Amino acid sequence: MAKKxxxxxxxxxxxxxxxxxxxxxxxxxxxxxSSSMTAFHKELPDQFIEVGIAEQNLVTISAxxxxxxxxxxxxxxxxxLSTRSMEQVKVDVGYSGTNVxxxxxxxxxxxxxxxxxxxxxxxxxxxxxxxxxxxxCPSDPVQTEKLTRALLEDEKGAYIRVGRYPSEYIYEExxxxxxNKAMKIREGKDAAIIACGEMVPYAVKxxxxxxxxxxxxxxxxxxxxxxxxxxxxLEATKTGVIVTAEEHVAFGxxxxxxxxxxxxxxxxxxxxxxxxxxxxIAGEQWEVFDYYGMNAEGIAKTVKEMLAK
Amino acid sequence: MTxxxxxxxxxxxxxxxxxxxxxxxxxxxxxxxxxxxxxxALYFKHMxxxxxxxxxxxxxxxxxxLSKGHAVEALYAALxxxxxxDKEEMIETFSQFGSPYIGHANNHVAGIDLNSGSLGHGxxxxxxxxxxxxxxxxxxxxxxxxGDGEVAEGSVWEGAMAAGHYKLNxxxxxxxxxxxxxxxxxEEVMTQDSQEERWAAFGWHVISIDGNDMDAVDxxxxxxxxVKDRPVAIIANTVKGKGISFMENVASWHHGVPKExxxxxxxxxxxxxxxx
Numbered sequence: 358m359a360k361k362x363x364x365x366x367x368x369x370x371x372x373x374x375x376x377x378x379x380x381x382x383x384x385x386x387x388x389x390x391s392s393s394m395t396a397f398h399k400e401l402p403d404q405f406i407e408v409g410i411a412e413q414n415l416v417t418i419s420a421x422x423x424x425x426x427x428x429x430x431x432x433x434x435x436x437x438l439s440t441r442s443m444e445q446v447k448v449d450v451g452y453s454g455t456n457v458x459x460x461x462x463x464x465x466x467x468x469x470x471x472x473x474x475x476x477x478x479x480x481x482x483x484x485x486x487x488x489x490x491x492x493x494c495p496s497d498p499v500q501t502e503k504l505t506r507a508l509l510e511d512e513k514g515a516y517i518r519v520g521r522y523p524s525e526y527i528y529e530e531x532x533x534x535x536x537n538k539a540m541k542i543r544e545g546k547d548a549a550i551i552a553c554g555e556m557v558p559y560a561v562k563x564x565x566x567x568x569x570x571x572x573x574x575x576x577x578x579x580x581x582x583x584x585x586x587x588x589x590x591l592e593a594t595k596t597g598v599i600v601t602a603e604e605h606v607a608f609g610x611x612x613x614x615x616x617x618x619x620x621x622x623x624x625x626x627x628x629x630x631x632x633x634x635x636x637x638i639a640g641e642q643w644e645v646f647d648y649y650g651m652n653a654e655g656i657a658k659t660v661k662e663m664l665a666k
Numbered sequence: 667m668t669x670x671x672x673x674x675x676x677x678x679x680x681x682x683x684x685x686x687x688x689x690x691x692x693x694x695x696x697x698x699x700x701x702x703x704x705x706x707a708l709y710f711k712h713m714x715x716x717x718x719x720x721x722x723x724x725x726x727x728x729x730x731x732l733s734k735g736h737a738v739e740a741l742y743a744a745l746x747x748x749x750x751x752d753k754e755e756m757i758e759t760f761s762q763f764g765s766p767y768i769g770h771a772n773n774h775v776a777g778i779d780l781n782s783g784s785l786g787h788g789x790x791x792x793x794x795x796x797x798x799x800x801x802x803x804x805x806x807x808x809x810x811x812x813g814d815g816e817v818a819e820g821s822v823w824e825g826a827m828a829a830g831h832y833k834l835n836x837x838x839x840x841x842x843x844x845x846x847x848x849x850x851x852x853e854e855v856m857t858q859d860s861q862e863e864r865w866a867a868f869g870w871h872v873i874s875i876d877g878n879d880m881d882a883v884d885x886x887x888x889x890x891x892x893v894k895d896r897p898v899a900i901i902a903n904t905v906k907g908k909g910i911s912f913m914e915n916v917a918s919w920h921h922g923v924p925k926e927x928x929x930x931x932x933x934x935x936x937x938x939x940x941x942x
């Protein structure tokens with residue numbers, strides 16, 4: 358199956374739009390290579406700013422640029438951007454209301470054996486808890502492209518997390534996309550799997566495994582962590598069983614946000630697949646996923662367990 | 667305005683600051699009064715900024731960032747006096763329920779671009795504004811006022827490093843070197859002497875002055891605008907609480923609120939300055 362780096366997709370869109378609009382800028386913190394922004398730097402050098410290894414400065418300089426009408430994209434590994442720059446995001450982007458788009462690359466545990474310093478396991482929680490900051494975690498290259506184009510059209514802050522490895526294509530080029538509306542990949546009446554980012558392909562495969570056993574599960578791609586698509590969650594409650602899957606700790610993640618909505622209306626049990634509340638075992642991203650049951654088999658197993666409860 | 671007129675204006679603004687804080691029973695009067703001379707020189711002479719330019723979103727206007735956002739009373743007083751908003755209404759509602767005139771710089775107030783209050787952010791905001799000016803080929807200047815306690819924040823030096831690296835000759839950083847912070851003197855809390863060497867080491871042109879002497883302030887700002895090859899740091903050696911005798915150089919007046927007798931004495935001292 359064809360694959361592409363989501364961060365490369367973002368770079369391609371920014372180069373295309375940046376040629377037409379010189380206010381579109383990219384800022385990196387010694388991260389242009391790791392974030393696939395070298396091509397932007399090469400194509401549009403006057404619209405690229407290197408700040409060095411200084412993530413606080415990365416975000417706050419971006420806010421200063423935005424206050425003068427620039428449309429900065431601050432691109433840095435998700436682990437550092439979402440925690441080292443936390444207060445800068447809170448104050449200079451969220452509070453001041455600046456149009457800064459924060460792109461966290463190599464998200465989740467994709468840096469594998471480099472350890473927890475390099476894992477963004479809590480970025481949905483840290484970034485999303487800031488008033489005024491939206492949080493997105495796209496799954497495939499098509500969705501990433503549509504999301505990037507949509508975010509270029511507005512003037513508010515947002516955080517976008519993408520992974521380190523190429524993503525499988527899930528969607529066709531002409532798939533309908535509306536910002537902040539979840540994308541339903543599969544209909545199902547027995548259970549609903551709500552996933553985001555790297556967990557979405559596993560959710561699709563889990564639904565296929567469940568279908569073999571006669572269990573009809575829907576799959577919802579909730580790339581919009583904040584604002585979450587409430588209607589899609591309410592719709593999912595009709596199955597009676599929801600299982601969420603995310604590359605994030607339980608605290609403040611997709612599972613907790615879905616549960617908060619379901620708790621208001623009832624009608625469904627919610628099971629959550631998340632990273633543990635501990636540094637993860639050393640290994641490549643997929644080895645870590647397998648170890649913690651964050652894969653198709655694990656999702657299918659949790660769906661069955663929830664159905665049996 | 668002449669320097670004498672600017673000094674008088676600064677003292678008038680000291681009266682506004684005192685009224686605001688006495689009425690609201692909150693504020694940072696010590697740091698307001700150390701930096702008000704500089705802010706007055708900026709808003710009444712040196713900066714290219716007016717209410718009309720603000721309303722028309724003039725992209726060529728100068729920018730100002732109050733990184734020591736707690737000295738906001740000084741900024742509100744200057745902006746109100748310049749006619750960005752109704753100054754008396756501001757004095758009446760400062761820090762009251764529902765007021766936009768809150769206790770740190772707030773960009774819901776006319777004349778203020780970005781919020782501040784958490785220390786160590788403003789210089790990097792100013793760097794972004796200065797870079798935007800360079801990218802767009804505009805010749806505006808960006809001014810950023812920092813506290814001398816604030817420069818303990820590491821993020822200040824990230825901003826200083828970038829400004830030096832990009833040789834931002836359109837950026838003027840001002841350190842309010844009043845030598846006092848909330849817990850005591852800066853030298854007791856965290857050594858801040860050798861500011862001049864520190865900024866120079868980051869590639870800045872440094873001008874060190876008496877920041878409460880209007881002739882010196884005016885000369886420093888004039889000279890700063892002429893530096894062509896690098897950012898300028900003005901180390902404004904000031905007196906915290908300047909102009910009100912019992913507040914001068916007393917750390918507890920960082921955010922002290924005068925009692926009635928103290929208010930009357932302070933007002934009498936400021937009126938005496940204005941009568942000169």
